[in-house]
Amino acid sequence: MAVSLGPKPLVAVGQVTSTPDKEQNFSGCAALVRAAARRGACLVFLPEGFDYIGRDSVQTLSLAESLDGELMARYSALARDCGVWLSLGGFHERRADWLSTQRIYNCHVLLDPTGRVAAAYRKTHLCDVELEGRVTMKESSFTNPGTEIVPPISTPAGMLGLSICYDLRFPEISLALRHAGAEILTYPSAFTFPTGSAHWEVLLRARAIETQCYVVAAAQTGRNHEGRVSYGHTLVADPWGTVVAQCSEGPGLCYAEIDLEYLRHVRREIPVQSHRRADLYGTVELQAAPSAP
Numbered sequence: 001m002a003v004s005l006g007p008k009p010l011v012a013v014g015q016v017t018s019t020p021d022k023e024q025n026f027s028g029c030a031a032l033v034r035a036a037a038r039r040g041a042c043l044v045f046l047p048e049g050f051d052y053i054g055r056d057s058v059q060t061l062s063l064a065e066s067l068d069g070e071l072m073a074r075y076s077a078l079a080r081d082c083g084v085w086l087s088l089g090g091f092h093e094r095r096a097d098w099l100s101t102q103r104i105y106n107c108h109v110l111l112d113p114t115g116r117v118a119a120a121y122r123k124t125h126l127c128d129v130e131l132e133g134r135v136t137m138k139e140s141s142f143t144n145p146g147t148e149i150v151p152p153i154s155t156p157a158g159m160l161g162l163s164i165c166y167d168l169r170f171p172e173i174s175l176a177l178r179h180a181g182a183e184i185l186t187y188p189s190a191f192t193f194p195t196g197s198a199h200w201e202v203l204l205r206a207r208a209i210e211t212q213c214y215v216v217a218a219a220q221t222g223r224n225h226e227g228r229v230s231y232g233h234t235l236v237a238d239p240w241g242t243v244v245a246q247c248s249e250g251p252g253l254c255y256a257e258i259d260l261e262y263l264r265h266v267r268r269e270i271p272v273q274s275h276r277r278a279d280l281y282g283t284v285e286l287q288a289a290p291s292a293p
């Protein structure tokens with residue numbers, strides 16, 4: 001087995017309780033990013049709704065900005081200051097179609113350490129779910145679905161594949177990203193309590209085991225506003241499916257080393273990728289090269 005040289009890359013995963021107060025959310029997230037950078041993380045993950053969680057769709061729409069707005073400029077400066085990559089999972093984004101559609105995109109932005117947008121993935125599976133008497137979500141009422149999956153991006157921790165929250169329920173996107181070279185899959189999330197307690201960890205570990213990738217899942221936790229509580233349980237699973245890091249209650253960080261030698265070892269031991277029966281059920285692949293961020 002090849003001997004790896006030097007320290008393994010360290011990633012940090014943030015857990016927050018975003019509210020409708022964007023200023024307060026930015027200070028909380030920035031403090032986590034600075035702490036992670038001081039600890040030596042090269043890549044910091046923040047959850048869906050890191051910018052804010054609105055009380056209702058009217059407020060959610062009114063607070064949204066574009067990628068060249070003020071909030072993203074502040075995050076770019078933060079990435080540059082700290083010299084880290086930032087996965088900002090689930091920015092409420094106004095695009096050129098805002099005036100005509102009055103809907104936003106749920107955009108996972110990856111910033112490099114110069115503060116540039118290295119990639120932007122817009123959530124393709126929108127969460128329209130009704131659990132009788134418990135949960136009502138209709139994301140499509142204020143969000144346009146993304147139209148493409150973004151090929152994995154090369155980072156100092158490995159090839160990173162971007163998804164968001166509810167995408168976790170669709171193994172096809174994880175398999176397509178794996179097929180395209182992903183080594184780390186990330187699912188920034190704001191899971192509900194009833195679905196999170198039943199499905200969160202088992203889905204994340206299943207995606208890690210099936211794809212033999214690291215799975216990183218930054219999560220909203222606790223009471224975001226009067227009407228909403230998020231499940232939390234931010235975690236990192238390794239390519240064997242072991243949970244190697246997780247956050248406890250409340251806002252905070254957890255850390256994981258990304259060991260690509262170990263990933264290759266797992267893939268050699270159980271070579272599922274070469275055992276797939278495309279002749280029986282076809283292949284799952286990225287369909288088209290997306291346009292620039």
Ligand SMILES: O=C(O)CNC(=O)[C@H](CS)NC(=O)CCC(=O)C(=O)O
Nearest residue numbers: 049127137139165166190191192195
């Ligand atoms: O709306 C925002 O401001 C941020 N976005 C969200 O919170 C999204 C859409 S409502 N939440 C989910 O996808 C939860 C999925 C979930 O809980 C499950 O799949 O079980």
